[in-house]
Structure formats: C-alpha cells, structure tokens
Amino acid sequence: MPTDRCQCRIVHEQQVEKARRAALPPAEIDRLAQFFKAFADPTRLKILQALHLEEMCVCDLAAFLGVSESAVSHQLRLLRQMALVANRREGPVLYYRLADAHVSQLILLALDHIRE
Amino acid sequence: MPTDRCQCRIVHEQQVEKARRAALPPAEIDRLAQFFKAFADPTRLKILQALHLEEMCVCDLAAFLGVSESAVSHQLRLLRQMALVANRREGPVLYYRLADAHVSQLILLALDHIRE
DNA sequence: GTATCATCTGCACAACTGCTCATATACTAA
DNA sequence: TTAGTATATGAGCAGTTGTGCAGATGATAC
Numbered sequence: 555m556p557t558d559r560c561q562c563r564i565v566h567e568q569q570v571e572k573a574r575r576a577a578l579p580p581a582e583i584d585r586l587a588q589f590f591k592a593f594a595d596p597t598r599l600k601i602l603q604a605l606h607l608e609e610m611c612v613c614d615l616a617a618f619l620g621v622s623e624s625a626v627s628h629q630l631r632l633l634r635q636m637a638l639v640a641n642r643r644e645g646p647v648l649y650y651r652l653a654d655a656h657v658s659q660l661i662l663l664a665l666d667h668i669r670e
Numbered sequence: 671m672p673t674d675r676c677q678c679r680i681v682h683e684q685q686v687e688k689a690r691r692a693a694l695p696p697a698e699i700d701r702l703a704q705f706f707k708a709f710a711d712p713t714r715l716k717i718l719q720a721l722h723l724e725e726m727c728v729c730d731l732a733a734f735l736g737v738s739e740s741a742v743s744h745q746l747r748l749l750r751q752m753a754l755v756a757n758r759r760e761g762p763v764l765y766y767r768l769a770d771a772h773v774s775q776l777i778l779l780a781l782d783h784i785r786e
Numbered sequence: 787g788t789a790t791c792a793t794c795t796g797c798a799c800a801a802c803t804g805c806t807c808a809t810a811t812a813c814t815a816a
Numbered sequence: 817t818t819a820g821t822a823t824a825t826g827a828g829c830a831g832t833t834g835t836g837c838a839g840a841t842g843a844t845a846c
Contacts (some may be wrong), residue, residue, distance in 0.1 A: 572723060573720040597805095613740070630824095664705050743834075761843065
C-alpha cells in the first residue's frame, strides 16, 4: 500500500470532482495513448512523413530509413493495426500509403508546437 | 552487419530520392517523437485532459488519478520539459495549467481519428 | 531555530519497446 | 514441381519507461 498517497488533505475537492465528471472513459484514454504511441518513435514518424508524399513498398522504405526490411515490416504492422496506413498488393509487392488525412494534420500541428 | 538489409534491388529509386529530399532534419524528427511521446501514456493524457478544464495542484491530480504524488510529480516534470504545462506558486502549493492551446487541439484531432 | 506541509528527485525494479536473426508465408516464373 | 523474390512473423535481447519508496528541498507557521 502506498504511504504517500493523499495523506495530505485534498486541497480542492470540487476541482477533483469536476475533473472526474469530465474524464474520458478509461478505454478511450487507452486507445488515445496507443494512437499517440504510434507517432512517438523516429522510425515510424519518418515512415508516415514519407508516405505523405506517395505510396512506397517495404523495400523502398527500408532503403530510405537505412534499417532492415524486417524492422520496417514490424513497424508497418503496428501502423496498420492503428489504421494509420493501408496497403495494396501488386504481384509480390505491397505498396503502403497513409490511411487517413488526420495523420498529416497531426504532424503539422505538432511541428507548429516544437518550432515556436 | 545486418544480412537482410537491401540485398533486394530498390524497386523505386526515384521515390526513395523524393522522400529523402522532403525528409525533415533528424533533430526535428527526434523532437517530434519526444513530443508525441508526452501524449503516449494514459496517466499523462489524463493529466492534460484534466488541466484543460482548469488549473490543479499536484495533490488534486494524485487524488484524481489514483496514483502517488511522486508519480504525478515525475510526469509533470516531463510535461514541463516539453513545454506542455506551466505552473504558478501560491505559498507551498504549485498550481499547474496547460501551457499551449495546441495541446487540446491535438487531443481532439486524435479523438476524431479513434472514434470514426 | 523547529515542525509541518507540498512538492521534487535519485534509485531500484518490473514492464514494455524496437531491433536483429531465423524462419515462415505469399506470389511469380520456369 | 522448384527456385527466387517480397514481405510477415516469432523469439530473444538490450535499452527505455513508469512507478513507488526514501530522502531532499522549499515555503509557512510558530
């Protein structure tokens, strides 16, 4: 049992209650965190930024990033699961593209923040 | 030395070149990843969402989140370093607030994505 | 000065992440 | 069928992350 949890009086019970009422459901918070996690890695960010320009295959992305194709494939799976990228098959080659306009928007908004 | 790195031919040299020219500088990519990492944790997301309503002290946040004040303090330091929250002192109490309008925008945009 | 309260910080540890390697799958061509 | 190419997947491992604990810091009251 934690000993330092709120032995202090709660200074503003009202504000805590207000926050509780406005809180998003835990499941939604978790999905949101998972979503942001997809952007929270340099390799994945580079993939997303590259695909913003045009579709690319796994081999292209590996060459662009300078990492193994296996690593790219692992990251693409994660991005697929988050519905951030989609692919289409042309013979043996899979071409990946962004699945959602939100992706570019989010990156631009974040760039605004870190540049100012 | 990796054995599976690009023994295959690069299928689309042009696209790789195009991606290379459009790429953000590595330092900016890293800062961007760090920035998104701040949102990529349920505890920090809850903090940011709570502070969107109004300022709160560390003790309030610990009560709201159900974690130790130490944990809250650790997370607030990280958010401070990313310039996402700011604080003001009133006697012994520190009141935290959001430091930037981008924060709420980003969360709303992400919610759009996961809800559709 | 001492005592108390709110917060911060260093450390340790379990849990998680991203990578490589080895192997499996899917498609094409002969 | 077999061989070769493109991608996917599982295991294992080093590095990172989030938390609680113990102790430190800073402010207030006496």
